[in-house]
Amino acid sequence: MPPAHRPALSRAGLATLTLLTLVALLTGCSSGPDAAVRGAPTALAAASGTAKSERPAADAPAAPAEVAVPSVGITSSLMELGLNPDRTVQVPPAGEGMTAGWYTGGAVPGDIGAAVIIGHNDTRFGEAVFHDLKKVKEGADITVTDKTGKALHFTVTAKESVAKNAFPTEKVYGPTQDRALRLITCDGDFDAQGHPVDNLIVYATAS
Template sequence: MPSAHRPALSRARLATLTLLTLVSVLTGCSAGLDPTVRVVPSASAPGTPRSGQPAASDAPAAPAEVAVPSVGITSSLMELGLNTDGTVEVPPAEKGMTAGWYTGGAVPGEIGAAVVIGHNDTRFGEAVFHDLKKIKEGADITVTDKTGKALHFTVTATESVAKNAFPTEKVYGPTQERALRLITCDGDFDAQGHPVDNLIVYATAS
């Protein structure tokens, strides 16, 4: 299953956690925060007006489905938030064939990083992103929103990274692109039978 990583902090949380994080960085102690996380500006939550950006009434509709035709993936999208420890939720194992959209990032189609997370496999067997590792640069990813509008994204890169070195800022941090990231597990298994890496697919609006 995807790792429990923390996203780049939103402006709302930035104000309250800046001091704690600065202490963490200066002392070398994580103080309960993932030591790979640093305070970086990020997009506001979907629907929050931003300077030069549309008001909530003009914001893109929430995503309902993701499809990667080249590797045979099609899934509805559940909404994912944060766990109590600040890590990103993942779909429950019993819904392994359903991917999820992280609501704290951008809505697919708006400026910023939209993040979709899915399992490679679960205790129930192969899951929705099992074949994501077969995706190639230039492949199309289609996200359909709740109004039925199809948004197309082109894969620009993929990378496999150790879960303990997850590139939080690169994945969740601010960008002027209409970006999409797909995340699942990858790599060998540890002693507990969990994959040690994450596969990240980077794409931008076509």
């Protein structure tokens, strides 16, 4: 799945962020036995919360409950993902591979900042929720429905496959004035341990 980092930055310090202590390693999303699903996407937002809006809580959007990418047949409820004890970002358990997760350390979808949704491509149990995400095209709609039932629409602006050891941390998790959404899963060939060597990142902005 997405890469594991140990963020420890303040809100004020993100503007001068250094990545020297962030390790972009991905595990999980493997078809091999007992794939390590604790590896996670890079977590700049976990360090600082800068992906979150400064507006009062009463005005903030509700937490997301479902994500759908109709053009590739993806619909999933969303679990909430936080940090592991080692401060890497959680990913959905392998046994719940058909359910994606929203990283609560980033922005709420629809608010200013980078909202991140993580899903497996494959697990040891077979194809998972984001298996067909690689088929999505620029201009496609992504719909996130919040817990009040409000549907928020995002338009895919780009996608890229990147090596896990060169994950674009700041690009994905860094500050932005857009109402941005990123979907992350695994991609590419398998290494000797049966783990995919790349990540697929889909970028979208509010429609």
